[in-house]
Amino acid sequence: MxxxxxxxxxxxxxxxxxxxxxxxxxxxxxxxxxxxxxxxxxxxxxxxxxxxxxxxxxxxxxxxxxxxxxxxxxxxxxxxxxxxxxxxxxxxxxxxxxxxxxxxxxxxxxxxxxxxxxxxxxxxxxxxxxxxxxxxxxxxxxxxxxxxxxxxxxxxxxxxxxRLKHADAPVTDDPLSPTHRRIAEIVKYINANYDDKLPLPELSERFDMSPFYLSRTFKKVTGFTVVGYQNLTRVREAQALLARTDAKVTDISAQVGFEQFAHFNRTFKKITGTNPTRYRKWNG
The missing domain is CATH 2.60.120.280 (Regulatory protein AraC)
Structure with missing residues (x-):
């Protein structure tokens, strides 16, 4: 065997x-x-x-x-x-x-x-x-x-x-590529607008997909829910701001799109394993 x-x-x-x-x-x-x-x-x-x-x-x-x-x-x-x-x-x-x-x-x-x-x-x-x-x-x-x-x-x-000049390979030619490309467009949109409210009905209307199909396909391709990916993007940006600036943690929370500081703290710890203050101490 x-x-x-x-x-x-x-x-x-x-x-x-x-x-x-x-x-x-x-x-x-x-x-x-x-x-x-x-x-x-x-x-x-x-x-x-x-x-x-x-x-x-x-x-x-x-x-x-x-x-x-x-x-x-x-x-x-x-x-x-x-x-x-x-x-x-x-x-x-x-x-x-x-x-x-x-x-x-x-x-x-x-x-x-x-x-x-x-x-x-x-x-x-x-x-x-x-x-x-x-x-x-x-x-x-x-x-x-x-x-x-x-x-x-x-x-x-x-x-x-x-030094390689010839080796660029195309984005996947797999039969699922139209779906992947559509999800990639949504990912790019979230990356550019992570600090805004992005309700599922608004995304589905913008990208001409039903909310159910968008939600299911996004999860299948990326491994994230839409909300989960948006929160991850917000936390990644918060990590950069904590490491590179002296801005207050509460201000950073609002800047990356969290309306409630407690929600920011919970989400940050869930994704990174530590709280924002400790993260800054280790990486600032």
Missing amino acids: QPKETTTIDYGNEESDFYLHHVARASPFERNNHYHGTYEVYYQLSGRRHYFIKDSAYAVAPGDLVFINKHDVHKTSMLGPPQHERVVMNFSDAFLGTDHPLFRPELLRIFTRDNHLYRLKPQEQMFVEQLFRKLTDEVKLQEDGFELSIRLLVTQLLLFVL
Whole structure:
């Protein structure tokens, strides 16, 4: 019997300075919507997956590289047979930041592009897979200087992709794409108007969908209810304001669209695991 899951490497976690995870799965798997404060690189070795990132949907195939910016909401789910193999790498600003001797701000431009996916040619796939094998070896052996070697390999990967000129891949051509694109339009609208009241009847009228169909489809594609996604967007903006400004917490609550401060506090703690004051203390 084929094992349901085979893990080659599992080092760190998504919020640590460096994370590397390589797994092959034979049974259905769906990752819930989530976001983190680190940059993510996702490489598909085999099988196909559906990826919803920020406000776009992609059909990910073998040889595809996906780049996800920190704090961008994303979710992966099945597309066809469940068997697939992939590598995920995350790193923080501290890991590849200004203290890194080879740091160049342009290396991180990859994560802010509108299109999150690169479709590699066979020779490019071989190069990228070789880099991931070297990263895996460094993490497993942990010889002298392995952390510096990891930084150099990550830099090499980012520089390689920065130089690619041909690899833009289209938004998913999956048969569900019309639905995904419609939901993506709604997500973009919420992202731009998160601080307004957005009642479901108003959204359904604006996007010419029945409230029931909009609600059900939004949940299916993004993993969120409409209200849940709006609250997440508000909290993410509040996190940025708490970390970067000296504005009062009550003022930030109102600025991001919460009418009641108690509701803001409850929602913020539910999403982040801590209250706004403590979050500012840790991240301000």
